[in-house]
Amino acid sequence: MTDLASVPLVFGAGSTQGYFMELLPAAGLTVLISIASMAGAIMLGLPIALTRLYGPAPLRWLALLYVEFFRGIPVLLLLYFLYFVLPDIAVNYAWPWSMKLSPLTAAILGFGLNYAAYESEIYRAGISAIPAGQWEAAASLGMGPALTFRRVILPQAMRTILPPMTNDFVALFKDTSVASVITVVELNKQYQILVNNPANYADYLEIAAMTAVLYLVMSVPLGHLSRYLEQRWSAGS
Amino acid sequence: MSITIKSVTKRFGKFTALDNVSLEVPSGSLVALLGSSGSGKTTLLRIIAGLEVPDVGSVLIQDEDITHASAQQRNVGFVFQHYALFRHMTVYENVAFGLRVRGRPDGQVCERVTELLKLIRLEGLDQRYPGQLSGGQRQRVALARALAAQPRLLLLDEPFGALDAKVRQELRTWLRRLHDEIHVTSLFVTHDQEEAFAVADKVVVMQGGKIEQMGAPHEVFDHPASPFVMDFLGNVNVFQGRVQSGRLLLGNIDLAAHDAHPQEEERPATFYVRPHELDIKRSANGTPSLKANVLHLNPAGPVTRVQLLAVDFGLTVHVELSHERRAELGLSPGDTVYVAPRKLRVFLPEPEYTI
Numbered sequence: 001m002t003d004l005a006s007v008p009l010v011f012g013a014g015s016t017q018g019y020f021m022e023l024l025p026a027a028g029l030t031v032l033i034s035i036a037s038m039a040g041a042i043m044l045g046l047p048i049a050l051t052r053l054y055g056p057a058p059l060r061w062l063a064l065l066y067v068e069f070f071r072g073i074p075v076l077l078l079l080y081f082l083y084f085v086l087p088d089i090a091v092n093y094a095w096p097w098s099m100k101l102s103p104l105t106a107a108i109l110g111f112g113l114n115y116a117a118y119e120s121e122i123y124r125a126g127i128s129a130i131p132a133g134q135w136e137a138a139a140s141l142g143m144g145p146a147l148t149f150r151r152v153i154l155p156q157a158m159r160t161i162l163p164p165m166t167n168d169f170v171a172l173f174k175d176t177s178v179a180s181v182i183t184v185v186e187l188n189k190q191y192q193i194l195v196n197n198p199a200n201y202a203d204y205l206e207i208a209a210m211t212a213v214l215y216l217v218m219s220v221p222l223g224h225l226s227r228y229l230e231q232r233w234s235a236g237s
Numbered sequence: 238m239s240i241t242i243k244s245v246t247k248r249f250g251k252f253t254a255l256d257n258v259s260l261e262v263p264s265g266s267l268v269a270l271l272g273s274s275g276s277g278k279t280t281l282l283r284i285i286a287g288l289e290v291p292d293v294g295s296v297l298i299q300d301e302d303i304t305h306a307s308a309q310q311r312n313v314g315f316v317f318q319h320y321a322l323f324r325h326m327t328v329y330e331n332v333a334f335g336l337r338v339r340g341r342p343d344g345q346v347c348e349r350v351t352e353l354l355k356l357i358r359l360e361g362l363d364q365r366y367p368g369q370l371s372g373g374q375r376q377r378v379a380l381a382r383a384l385a386a387q388p389r390l391l392l393l394d395e396p397f398g399a400l401d402a403k404v405r406q407e408l409r410t411w412l413r414r415l416h417d418e419i420h421v422t423s424l425f426v427t428h429d430q431e432e433a434f435a436v437a438d439k440v441v442v443m444q445g446g447k448i449e450q451m452g453a454p455h456e457v458f459d460h461p462a463s464p465f466v467m468d469f470l471g472n473v474n475v476f477q478g479r480v481q482s483g484r485l486l487l488g489n490i491d492l493a494a495h496d497a498h499p500q501e502e503e504r505p506a507t508f509y510v511r512p513h514e515l516d517i518k519r520s521a522n523g524t525p526s527l528k529a530n531v532l533h534l535n536p537a538g539p540v541t542r543v544q545l546l547a548v549d550f551g552l553t554v555h556v557e558l559s560h561e562r563r564a565e566l567g568l569s570p571g572d573t574v575y576v577a578p579r580k581l582r583v584f585l586p587e588p589e590y591t592i
Contacts, residue, residue, distance in 0.1 A: 133321035136288050139308040140315040141335040142386065155325045 019194060019207055026190030027214045033107050033186060034173045040112030041172075042165070045119030052124055063120075070117035076178050078114055082106040083182040107179040115172055122164050126157035159230065166226030170219050187214060238299045238389045238422055239264040240285060245294030247280055254280040255291070256446040262439075264299075265420045267413070269433035272443035273469070278426045281443070282392050285424065286315045298389055314383030314421075318395040320375045322367040328354070328378050329363035335386035353381040356415070373404040380412075384421070393425035397432065409436050430470050434458065442466050464584045467509045474515070474554050476508040476581075485581050488549055490525035492581055509582040512557040517543065517566060518575045526575035529554060531568055536560065543568065545576060 051063040070078075083106040090099035101109065130153050138148040177188035185193070191211040195204045240262040247255040255277045262268050270278040283289040285296055287308035295304040303311055322331050332353055336346045354360050357377040367375055376396060383391060396412070397405040413436050416423055427433050433440045434454040441451040442465075450462040461467040468475075478487035481503040485492045518526060529545035532553070541563040543556045554576055558566075568574070 131319075131321070133317050133319065134323070136308065137315070137317060137321040137323070137382075138334075140286055140288070140311075140313060141382070142309055142312065142338045143334075144309055147338075152323055156323075159325075 016206065016210075019200075019203070019210055022194060023187065023190055023207075023210060023214060026185055026187045027218065029104075029184065030173070030176050030187040031218060033104070033111065033176045033179060033184070034169065036108045037111035037115060037176075038169050038172055040108065041115035041119045044112065044116035045123055048116060048120035049123035049127065052120065053127060067117045067120055070114050071121075075110060075114045075175060076181060079106060079110040079178060079182050082110050103179070103182045103184045106182055107176070107184050111172060111176065111179075115168060118168055119165060122161055122168070123157070126161035127153060129160055130156050162229050163226055166222060166229070170222050173219055173222070174215070187211060240390060240422065240424065241297040242281070242285070243295045243297070245281070245284060245291045245296065247277075247284060247289060247291050253446050255284070257294075258446070258448055259294075260441065260448065260451070262422060262424060264422055266438045267416045267423045267425075267436065268439045268441060269437035270424065270426045270441050270443060271428070271430055271433040271469075273428055275445075276443040277446040278428075278443045279394055282394055282424060282426050285390070286313050286392050287311045288315070312386065312389050314386075314388035314391045316376070316379050316383050316391070316393040316396050318398050320367070320379045320399075322375055322379055322382070324367045327364050327366055328359060328370070331367065331378055332381045332385050334382060339386055349385060353385060357381045371404075372400050373408055376400065376408065380415075384419070388421065391421045391423040393423065395426050395428070398427070405432070412436060442469065444469075461582070464507065464509065467582065467584070472512050472555055474510045474512065476510070476550070476552070478506055478508050479503050480506040480583065480585065485583060487581070488527055490527065490578065490581075492525060492578075504585075506583050506585055509584070510578050510580065512542070512555045513540070514578060514580045515554070515556040516577050516579060517545075517556055517558060517562075517568070518577055519566065521575045524575070524577050526577040527554070529574055529576045531570050531572045531574060533570060534563070534568060536563065545574070547576065548573075 048063050048066060051059050052067070055063060082101060083103060086099040086101070089095075090097070134152055134156065135145075135148060138152045139145075143151070176186055179186055180189035180192070188211070191207060194200055194207050200207065240260070242258060242260040245255055245258050246253070258277070258281060260281075270281060272278045280289060284291050287303070287306060287310075291304065295302055297303065298311075298313075308315075323334065326334070329350055332350045333346050336349055341349075350363070351360075354363055357380060359374060359377060359381075362370070362374070367378065370378065376399075380393075380396070393412075397408050400408065409432055412425075425436070437454060439451060440454050440457050442449045442457060444465050450457055450466050452460075457466065458470055461470060467473055476487050478485060478490075480486065482501055483493065485506070485508065486503075487508060518524065521528070527547045528549060529547045531543060531545050533544040535542040535544075540557045541560055543558060543563075545554045545556065546552070547554050556576060566574075
C-alpha cells in the first residue's frame with residue numbers, strides 16, 4: 001500500500017504546462033470529431049425520419065433497416081470496419097477506387113452514421129407528437145405540406161427534439177474516445193500516452209485530473225446551451 | 238356563397254359516418270349541424286373543408302364542384318374545437334398566417350390583422366403567444382385567423398365546446414353579431430341544442446349519419462319530425478297510450494287529434510309532452526288529467542321544476558311551472574294533484590303488415 005500523502009502531486013519529468021500543451025490539441029480533435037459527426041448525424045437524421053414517416057413503402061422499409069442496423073451494431077465495430085476492413089474489401093474485389101480513409105475521416109463518418117440513426121428517431125418522435133390539427137389548420141389556411149412542415153410542424157417539434165439531441169451530443173462527445181482504436185489521438189488517447197510514459201508516472205493523478213477538467217469544461221457548457229435552447233424554443237407555451 | 242351537398246356517403250372501416258346525405262346551405266346564412274357524437278356532423282363539416290374525402294357524392298360551393306379539391310385550394314375558413322393555434326407564433330402572426338401564405342404585402346397584412354384584432358377585441362395582445370391567452374381569447378384568435386383571407390365559407394367544429402358556460406354564452410352571442418356584420422356563409426357543429434337555437438338561422442338535426450330534420454329553430458322545436466328530434470331537443474315526458482278514431486287516449490285523458498290515425502281500429506302509440514306543456518291542478522274538475530303525487534320541487538332557476546309520480550302509470554313525470562303558478566298552488570312534496578297536458582304529440586310507428 002502506498003501512503004497517498006507521500007505521493008508528490010506536482011512532481012515529475014514534465015511540467016504542468018507541458019502536459020496541458022500536449023492534451024490541448026487532443027481535446028481540439030475530440031471537439032472536431034464530435035461537432036463534425038453530430039452535424040452530419042443531424043443533417044442525415046432528418047431525411048431518414050421523414051422517409052420513415054411519409055415515404056413510400058419500400059423507402060420506408062429501407063429507412064427502418066438503416067435505423068435498426070446502425071442502432072444495433074457497436075460503434076467500435078463500425079469504426080474497425082470503416083478503417084481496416086473496407087479498404088481490404090475494395091482491394092480484394094478490385095473496386096475502381098480506393099476505400100482508404102484517414103483515421104479522422106473514418107471516425108467522423110462512423111460516428112455520423114451511427115448517431116444519424118438515433119437522431120432520426122428523436123426527430124420522428126418529435127414530429128409525430130405534433131397534433132394532426134396543426135397540419136389541417138395550415139392546409140385550410142392555404143399552405144402546402146412542404147411549407148407547413150418547415151414553418152409550422154418542425155419549429156414546434158424542435159422543442160421536444162432539442163433536449164434529447166443535446167443529450168446525445170454530450171454522449172457522443174465522450175464516445176469519441178472509442179476513435180483511439182483506429183489510431184486517432186484524441187483526448188482520451190493522449191491521456192493514455194502520457195500516463196503510460198514511465199517518466200510521467202509520478203504525475204498520473206495530475207494528468208488524469210487535467211483530462212477530466214478538459215472534458216468537463218467542454219461538456220458542462222453544452223448542458224447550459226441545452227437548457228438555454230429549450231427555454232428559447234418554448235417561448236409562449 | 239352557398240354550399241350544396243349531393244348524396245354524400247362516407248365510411249370509416251365498417252362504420253358509416255354519413256349515409257347518403259344531401260344538404261343545401263343558402264348563401265350568407267348561419268347554419269347549425271346539431272347531433273350527438275357519432276351522428277356524422279363533424280364528418281360532414283370536414284368533408285366540406287376538404288379534410289376528408291367522401292366515398293360517394295359531391296360538394297359544391299356556389300356552382301363549383303370542389304369534391305376533389307384539396308383543403309389548401311378551397312379557401313374555406315375552419316375553426317377547430319381545440320383551436321389548433323400555432324403556439325410558436327404570436328397572436329399577430331397566427332392571424333397573419335393566411336395572408337402571408339397568399340403573399341400579401343406587409344402593409345396590407347398589417348392593416349387586415351389590426352382590423353381583425355379590433356373585431357375580436359384583442360387589440361394590444363398581438364405580441365402574446367397563444368399559451369398566454371385564456372380559452373375564450375384563443376378561440377377568438379382562431380376565428381380571426383380563419384377569417385383573415387376572406388374565406389368563401391366559415392366552418393366551425395364545436396367552436397365553444399371546450400369553454401366554460403359563461404364564456405360560451407358570451408362568445409355565442411358575439412358570433413351571432415359578428416355574422417350579422419360580415420355575412421359569410423357559416424356552418425357550425427354543436428351537440429348543444431340551446432346553442433344551435435340561440436345562434437343559427439337554420440338547424441340541421443343529424444343522427445346515425447343521416448339528417449333527421451332541418452328548418453328554422455322554432456319550426457324544429459315546435460314541430461319535431463321524429464321521436465328522436467323531440468327527445469334530443471330538451472327534456473320530454475314519454476307516455477304509452479293508444480289512438481283510435483282520431484283521438485288520443487291516455488288513462489282518462491281523451492283528446493282530439495288533428496290528423497293522427499282516423500281508423501276505428503285501436504292501436505298503441507307513444508305520446509311526447511314537454512315539461513312546460515303540462516299544468517298542475519289541485520282538483521281534476523272534469524279536465525282530462527293524470528292523478529299524481531308530488532315527489533320533489535326544485536325552485537332554483539327561471540322556473541320551478543316539479544317531479545311527480547303518475548299513480549295509475551307508476552311513471553315519473555316532469556313539469557315546469559312559473560314561480561307564480563307554484564306559489565298560487567302552494568305545492569309541497571307528498572301532495573296529490575292532477576297533471577293536465579296542454580298539448581300531446583304523437584309519432585305513430587309505421588304500421589306493420591303481415592302477408
